[in-house]
Amino acid sequence: MEILRRGLMLVLSSPSGAGKTTISRMLLERDANLCMSVSVTTRPARPGEVHGRDYYFIDPGEFERMVEAGALLEHALVFGNRYGTPKAAVEQMLAAGRDVLFDIDWQGTQQLGEKARDDLVSVFVLPPSTAELERRLRTRAADSEEEVQRRMSKAADEMSHWAEYQYVIVNRDLQDSVAKVQAILTAERLKRDRQSGLSEFVRDLREGG
Ligand code: 5GP
Numbered sequence: 201m202e203i204l205r206r207g208l209m210l211v212l213s214s215p216s217g218a219g220k221t222t223i224s225r226m227l228l229e230r231d232a233n234l235c236m237s238v239s240v241t242t243r244p245a246r247p248g249e250v251h252g253r254d255y256y257f258i259d260p261g262e263f264e265r266m267v268e269a270g271a272l273l274e275h276a277l278v279f280g281n282r283y284g285t286p287k288a289a290v291e292q293m294l295a296a297g298r299d300v301l302f303d304i305d306w307q308g309t310q311q312l313g314e315k316a317r318d319d320l321v322s323v324f325v326l327p328p329s330t331a332e333l334e335r336r337l338r339t340r341a342a343d344s345e346e347e348v349q350r351r352m353s354k355a356a357d358e359m360s361h362w363a364e365y366q367y368v369i370v371n372r373d374l375q376d377s378v379a380k381v382q383a384i385l386t387a388e389r390l391k392r393d394r395q396s397g398l399s400e401f402v403r404d405l406r407e408g409g
Pocket of ligand 1: 213
């Protein structure tokens with residue numbers, strides 16, 4: 201008999217280049233119950249990015265309409281572009297008993313914390329060093345030199361929020377980092393309060409049912 205469980209919201213934040221996107225992709229491949237929240241953004245697509253998979257690329261007018269309609273669970277301005285989490289998709293996934301993964305910044309994490317503290321599991325991913333962070337930003341190659349410099353200086357800002365997160369992972373080794381997030385997910389799913397069907401299950405056990 202399956203025990204009913206409330207879905208959780210797993211947030212991964214980090215400065216650009218710390219490896220969070222790769223960790224997210226690997227988590228989604230390995231965990232059938234986890235699905236991704238696809239954000240809307242006003243920034244242009246990078247080469248290789250797919251509308252509807254990586255982001256929904258929308259214009260500022262449409263973004264503003266979504267804000268005004270209350271269609272976003274959270275939203276923030278990052279590097280001069282607007283980003284937000286569409287509410288309806290997240291609610292559908294949680295209602296279906298799925299856990300939802302968010303790749304959002306500290307501003308969005310704070311807003312989700314205000315709205316759904318009990319359902320939120322927050323993880324901050326740090327790069328192993330500044331040199332490695334810069335190397336990763338450069339090898340990504342999609343961004344201009346100016347963009348790389350902008351993101352390097354922004355990384356320091358983003359990292360100053362590490363202490364607001366429940367868990368912190370230093371991404372020295374990708375496989376190891378993914379295993380750590382999986383361990384967090386496993387433990388969080390077992391939390392008594394999240395296993396909403398537990399009292400029923402134990403009652404049946406005690407009654408020999
Ligand atoms: P990028 O442009 O490199 O894809 O993302 C830049 C930053 O915006 C990353 O830190 C990413 O986590 C954050 N971000 C992406 N989507 C959202 C969102 O929906 N809300 C918030 N608050 N941040 C987001």
